[in-house]
Amino acid sequence: MPRSAASREKDRARVRAWRKKNPQRANANNRKAGARWRSRHRDAHAEQRFRFRSTERQRFAGIAASGLSVITKESLQRPELLYLDANGRIHRERELSAEELIDQWKRSQPCPTK
Numbered sequence: 001m002p003r004s005a006a007s008r009e010k011d012r013a014r015v016r017a018w019r020k021k022n023p024q025r026a027n028a029n030n031r032k033a034g035a036r037w038r039s040r041h042r043d044a045h046a047e048q049r050f051r052f053r054s055t056e057r058q059r060f061a062g063i064a065a066s067g068l069s070v071i072t073k074e075s076l077q078r079p080e081l082l083y084l085d086a087n088g089r090i091h092r093e094r095e096l097s098a099e100e101l102i103d104q105w106k107r108s109q110p111c112p113t114k
Contacts, residue, residue: 078097080094081096081098
């Protein structure tokens, strides 16, 4: 027989109270459950990632051979980098990492004279 919404809500409240009272044990249970799930599904996810990467390579194969690159928001390996310049303007960087951007800025600065 299906349980009523009130019964389910009572169980949820009981679990919330237990988790609040025992946060370390609740976190440990979550870590164990996550590890079990990952160990069971690791192969399927790896295959999915490999399939996606190979289609990306095929799609951009002609462009890469010519020395150009196409960057889409989905193909970014990291999120867009937002930064302020010396005048307070916000810039958005999609291609360079923060370290590369800092190196580029240092190269553009005039050399100090001694």
